[in-house]
Amino acid sequence: MVKDALSKGIIYLLLAFGAILMLLPFVWMISTSLKSPSEVMAMPPVWIPSEWQWENYQTASEVAPFGRYFINSIIVTILSTIGELLTTILAAYAFSKINFYGKGIVFAVLLGTMMVPGEVLLIPNFVTVSNLGWLDSYEALIIPWIASIFSIFLLRQYFFSVPTELSYAAKVDGCSDFKFLWYVMVPLAKPALITIGLLKVIGSWNAFLWPLIVTNSQELRTLPVGLSAFTTEAGIKYELLMAASTMVILPMLILFFIMQKYIISGVARTGIKG
Amino acid sequence: MDIRLNNLTMVFDDITAVDQITTTIKDGELVSLLGPSGCGKSTTLMLLSGLYKPTSGQIFFGDQDVTKMDAEKRGIGMVFQNYALYPHLSVLKNIMFPLKMKKVPKKEAMERAKEMAELVQIGHLLDRKPGQLSGGQQQRVAIARALVKKPNVLLLDEPLSNLDARLRLEMREEIRRIQQEVGITAVFVTHDQEEALSISDRVMLMKSGVIQQESRPQEMYKRPENEFVASFLGNPPINLLTMKKIENGYQLEKSAHSLLFSNLATYPKSIRVGIRPEDFFVTKDNPRFTGEIIHIETIGRDTLIRMQIGDTTIRALVDPVHQLKVGATCGLDGKEENIHFFDSASGQRIETVERGEKHA
Amino acid sequence: MLEKPTWKSTLKGFLYLLPALLILIIFNIYPIIRSFLMSFYTDYDYFNDIVHEYGFDNFIAIFQDPNFITALKNTGIFVLGVVPISIFLSMGIAVLLNNKIKLAGFFRTIYFLPFVTSVVAVSIVWSWIYHSDYGLLNYFLGWFGIDPIAWLNDPNYAMPALIIMSIWKGLGFNIIIFLAGLQNIGEQYYLAAKVDGASAWKRFTNITLPLLSPTIFFVSIISIINGFKVFDEVFALFNGRPGPANSALTVVYYIYQKFYEEWQFGLASTAAFVLFIIIFIFTIIQLVIGRRFVHYN
Structure with a gap:
C-alpha cells in the first residue's frame, strides 16, 4: 500500500512537472503582454507585473490593424467552415446513400489524392488563383478550402450507420432526398459535424503559408499573417508582440476549453493533425 | 379508395x-x-x-x-x-x-x-x-x-x-x-x-x-x-396422407388401409387427403382410421396423440375424456366436410360434389 | 439495401457531389497533375503562363544546388530530432495518464493545449523564450551554471531550438493517439500478467509495448510525414529567415524561397515533387509494410 501511494505520488509529480513546462510559454506570454517595457527586460524575470499594462493590447492594435486582421480571420474561418460542412454533407450523402455509376472510381481517386501533401499543391494553386484574378481577395483565402476529402470520408462513415429503414420512413412521411438529408441525416450526424467543424475552425484560424502567399495588402491579412508581419513592424517590443500573440492564441484556447470533448475525441478517432 | x-x-x-x-x-x-x-x-x-x-x-x-x-x-x-x-x-x-x-x-x-x-x-x-x-x-x-x-x-x-x-x-x-x-x-x-x-x-x-x-x-x-395453404395454416399442422387409387377407392401408401370416396369431382391416380388434428374424434363405430397410439401429450385442455398406420403417422387433438394409452389401438374419424382432398400432381383442391359413402 | 444504379440516380449522385467535386478537382486533383508537369518546366513565363521548354534540367539543377541539399539534410535532422524524443515522451506521459489517476482529464487538457494554437503565434512566444539576454530558457539554464546561449543566432543552436519547440507543440496530439491506443488494450492481459507475478516494468515491456506497436508505428509515420512538411515554425521563429546561415532551411522553406521569393516556379515545383516522393514512400511504408510487421490484435 505504501509502495502504491509512493508510485502514485511520483506519477503525479512527473505529470505536474510536465504540465508546468507545457503551460509555461502561455503564462510567460500573458505575463509579458501585461508588463511595462522595463519589467520585460528585468533579470531575474518578473512573473507577475507590478502594474498590469492593459494598454499594451491597445498599443499593439494601433501599431498594426489587429482589429482588421481579427475580422478577416473570423470571416475566413466562418465561411470556409460553413462551406466545407455544406460540401461535405452533400458529398458524404451521395457516397453513402445513393448508388450511382462511377461512384467507386470517383471515391478511389479522391482517397488517392489524400496522399499528396498540401505543400505540393501550393504552386499550381497559386497560379490558378492568380489566373482567376483572385490574388489578394477573400475568394483566394476561402474558396480553395471549402471542400475536404478527409471530412467527406469521415462523415460518410457516420452516414453509413443510419439505418435504411429511416430513409424509407422519411420518404413515406413526404421527404424528398434533400429534405431527408437536411431534416434527418444532418441532425443525426451532429456529433460528427461538430468534430469536423471544430477541426476545420482550428485549422483555418491557424493557417499561415497559404494566406501568406495569396495576400499582399494589409487589409486582407489574417491574424497569423498579420502577426508575422508585426514582428518586423513592432521591432523588439516584446510586450506588444506578446499582446498580439495572445490575441491570436486566446480565441482558440477558449474554444478548446468549451468544446474540448469534441476536439479530443475527434483527434483520437481520426488521428488527423490540424 | x-x-x-x-x-x-x-x-x-x-x-x-x-x-x-x-x-x-x-x-x-x-x-x-x-x-x-x-x-x-x-x-x-x-x-x-x-x-x-x-x-x-x-x-x-x-x-x-x-x-x-x-x-x-x-x-x-x-x-x-x-x-x-x-x-x-x-x-x-x-x-x-x-x-x-x-x-x-x-x-x-x-x-x-x-x-x-x-x-x-x-x-x-x-x-x-x-x-x-x-x-x-x-x-x-x-x-x-x-x-x-x-x-x-x-x-x-x-x-x-x-x-x-x-x-x-x-x-x-x-x-x-x-x-x-x-x-x-x-x-x-x-x-x-x-x-x-x-x-x-x-x-x-x-x-x-x-x-x-x-x-x-x-x-x-x-x-x-x-x-x-392447407399445410401452411394451423398448428399443429394438418395431416396430409398420400393415397393411391385402387379399384374401389383410395389406399393409404404401404398399408392395407383403404377408403372409398364417391363424392370427388375427379379421381386422379394419387391424391393427398388432409385432415386437421382438431377435426378428428375418437370413435369405435366404424372409424376411417385405426392404428396404434405411439405417443400422448397433454397440451392445456387438449390431448395430442400420434397414431401409426403403416408408414404414416397421424396427429390428432382429442378430448381428454377418452382414457387412451400408448400402445393401445384406437379408431379415429372426422366429419366429411372437414376432410380435404388435393391432387398429388398439381396440389390443387379436389372439390367434393355430393354426399359420399363411408368406408370400404 | 441500396437500389441499383440507374442513370437517374447517377445524375442525382453527381449533383450532390458537384460542389465538393468542383473545388476538389480545381484545387486538389488538377494541381497534382499540374505540379508534376511544372517540375519539368525548364523555361516558364509565369506572367503569361507560357512554357517555352520542358526537360529534366530542374531535377539536375536542384540536386546540384547546395541549398537544396542543406534543406534535405536539415529536414532529415529535424525529423530525427523530433520524432524519437516526441514519441518517447508522449508514450511515457500517456502511460502515466492511463494509470487511473484522478486528474488525468485535467492533465490531458493541459498537454493538448499547444495543439489548438497558431504555430506562428507560439513560435513568436518561443522566440522570446529563446532570447539570448532576457529569455526564460537561458535564465533557467543559468541556475545550472550554463552560460547564455544565442539560440536563434548561433547556427549550432538554431536546429535544437526548432526541435524543442516542435516537440512541445506536437506532444499533445501524440499523447491523445497513444491514450486511444492504450485504451484498446484489454484489462485481462494485465490481470493475467499480475496473476503470473509480472512486475510493472515487465508488464510494460511484455504487454503494453507489443500491443501498442501499431499505435507507435502510426504515430511515427504521421510524425515523420508532418516533420517533412515543417515551415510555419521556421518562418516565425527566425523572423522570416531560414535560421542563421541557412541552419534551419527546410525543404518546404526551400520551395517557398524558390517560388515566392525568387519566382523560380519550375525549380520550386521540382523540389515539391521530391518532397512528394519522400512523403509518398513513407505513406506506402505505412500502408504496406505496416500491415505485415506490426502486431495487431
Whole structure:
C-alpha cells in the first residue's frame, strides 16, 4: 500500500512537472503582454507585473490593424467552415446513400489524392488563383478550402450507420432526398459535424503559408499573417508582440476549453493533425 | 379508395420476388399479406408504398395509376418492423414530422399530432425521445406518425415481430381497433398466421411471389385451395396422407388401409387427403382410421396423440375424456366436410360434389 | 439495401457531389497533375503562363544546388530530432495518464493545449523564450551554471531550438493517439500478467509495448510525414529567415524561397515533387509494410 501511494505520488509529480513546462510559454506570454517595457527586460524575470499594462493590447492594435486582421480571420474561418460542412454533407450523402455509376472510381481517386501533401499543391494553386484574378481577395483565402476529402470520408462513415429503414420512413412521411438529408441525416450526424467543424475552425484560424502567399495588402491579412508581419513592424517590443500573440492564441484556447470533448475525441478517432 | 394491382411483377437480379400479382384491396379493408420468408410479401408492400418500383405491371389507387409515383407523393402511411422513429426528435416532433413536410401550419400540426397521440394512447409521452420508450410505446408512436397525415392507405411491415409475446397480442388488438376507428384501408405484412387470421378482413397467402389464396381468414382455414395453404395454416399442422387409387377407392401408401370416396369431382391416380388434428374424434363405430397410439401429450385442455398406420403417422387433438394409452389401438374419424382432398400432381383442391359413402 | 444504379440516380449522385467535386478537382486533383508537369518546366513565363521548354534540367539543377541539399539534410535532422524524443515522451506521459489517476482529464487538457494554437503565434512566444539576454530558457539554464546561449543566432543552436519547440507543440496530439491506443488494450492481459507475478516494468515491456506497436508505428509515420512538411515554425521563429546561415532551411522553406521569393516556379515545383516522393514512400511504408510487421490484435 505504501509502495502504491509512493508510485502514485511520483506519477503525479512527473505529470505536474510536465504540465508546468507545457503551460509555461502561455503564462510567460500573458505575463509579458501585461508588463511595462522595463519589467520585460528585468533579470531575474518578473512573473507577475507590478502594474498590469492593459494598454499594451491597445498599443499593439494601433501599431498594426489587429482589429482588421481579427475580422478577416473570423470571416475566413466562418465561411470556409460553413462551406466545407455544406460540401461535405452533400458529398458524404451521395457516397453513402445513393448508388450511382462511377461512384467507386470517383471515391478511389479522391482517397488517392489524400496522399499528396498540401505543400505540393501550393504552386499550381497559386497560379490558378492568380489566373482567376483572385490574388489578394477573400475568394483566394476561402474558396480553395471549402471542400475536404478527409471530412467527406469521415462523415460518410457516420452516414453509413443510419439505418435504411429511416430513409424509407422519411420518404413515406413526404421527404424528398434533400429534405431527408437536411431534416434527418444532418441532425443525426451532429456529433460528427461538430468534430469536423471544430477541426476545420482550428485549422483555418491557424493557417499561415497559404494566406501568406495569396495576400499582399494589409487589409486582407489574417491574424497569423498579420502577426508575422508585426514582428518586423513592432521591432523588439516584446510586450506588444506578446499582446498580439495572445490575441491570436486566446480565441482558440477558449474554444478548446468549451468544446474540448469534441476536439479530443475527434483527434483520437481520426488521428488527423490540424 | 380501392387499391388494384394488375400483373404486378418485381425482379431482383435473377430472382422474381413478385410474380404477376393481380388483385384488389377494397376500401376500408384490413388485408394481411401472409407467407413464409422470401415469399414476396414484403416486396409487395414496398411496391405498394412506392419505395420500390415494379419491373412490370400497374398499381392503381382508386382510378389513379400510381405505378411510377414516388413514395413521398402517394399519400401513404407506413409502420416498420423496427419502428424507424427519428431518434433525434421527441415523440411529438416525430408525429408532427409528416405534417411539417406537408407544410401544415405549426399550430394545426401540433393539435393533430396530439389528437393522434391520444388515439394511440401515448398522450403522456409526448416529450420523450424514442430511445426512452418501450417497444410497444415506440410502435404506437410509429402508428400515430403513419396516420397523422390522414393517408389513403396504411402499410404495416411486420409491425409486431419485434415485440414480446404478451405485447404482441395487445398491439394486435390495438392495431385492429385503431384501423377500424379511423376506417382506413390497411395492408399488414406478417409471417405469423395467427396474427394474420385474427386481425384481418382478408388474408392473402403468398408463396414464391404468387398469391396462393385470398379469402376471409376462416374460409382460408376451412377451405384451403391447395396443399400449400392447407399445410401452411394451423398448428399443429394438418395431416396430409398420400393415397393411391385402387379399384374401389383410395389406399393409404404401404398399408392395407383403404377408403372409398364417391363424392370427388375427379379421381386422379394419387391424391393427398388432409385432415386437421382438431377435426378428428375418437370413435369405435366404424372409424376411417385405426392404428396404434405411439405417443400422448397433454397440451392445456387438449390431448395430442400420434397414431401409426403403416408408414404414416397421424396427429390428432382429442378430448381428454377418452382414457387412451400408448400402445393401445384406437379408431379415429372426422366429419366429411372437414376432410380435404388435393391432387398429388398439381396440389390443387379436389372439390367434393355430393354426399359420399363411408368406408370400404 | 441500396437500389441499383440507374442513370437517374447517377445524375442525382453527381449533383450532390458537384460542389465538393468542383473545388476538389480545381484545387486538389488538377494541381497534382499540374505540379508534376511544372517540375519539368525548364523555361516558364509565369506572367503569361507560357512554357517555352520542358526537360529534366530542374531535377539536375536542384540536386546540384547546395541549398537544396542543406534543406534535405536539415529536414532529415529535424525529423530525427523530433520524432524519437516526441514519441518517447508522449508514450511515457500517456502511460502515466492511463494509470487511473484522478486528474488525468485535467492533465490531458493541459498537454493538448499547444495543439489548438497558431504555430506562428507560439513560435513568436518561443522566440522570446529563446532570447539570448532576457529569455526564460537561458535564465533557467543559468541556475545550472550554463552560460547564455544565442539560440536563434548561433547556427549550432538554431536546429535544437526548432526541435524543442516542435516537440512541445506536437506532444499533445501524440499523447491523445497513444491514450486511444492504450485504451484498446484489454484489462485481462494485465490481470493475467499480475496473476503470473509480472512486475510493472515487465508488464510494460511484455504487454503494453507489443500491443501498442501499431499505435507507435502510426504515430511515427504521421510524425515523420508532418516533420517533412515543417515551415510555419521556421518562418516565425527566425523572423522570416531560414535560421542563421541557412541552419534551419527546410525543404518546404526551400520551395517557398524558390517560388515566392525568387519566382523560380519550375525549380520550386521540382523540389515539391521530391518532397512528394519522400512523403509518398513513407505513406506506402505505412500502408504496406505496416500491415505485415506490426502486431495487431
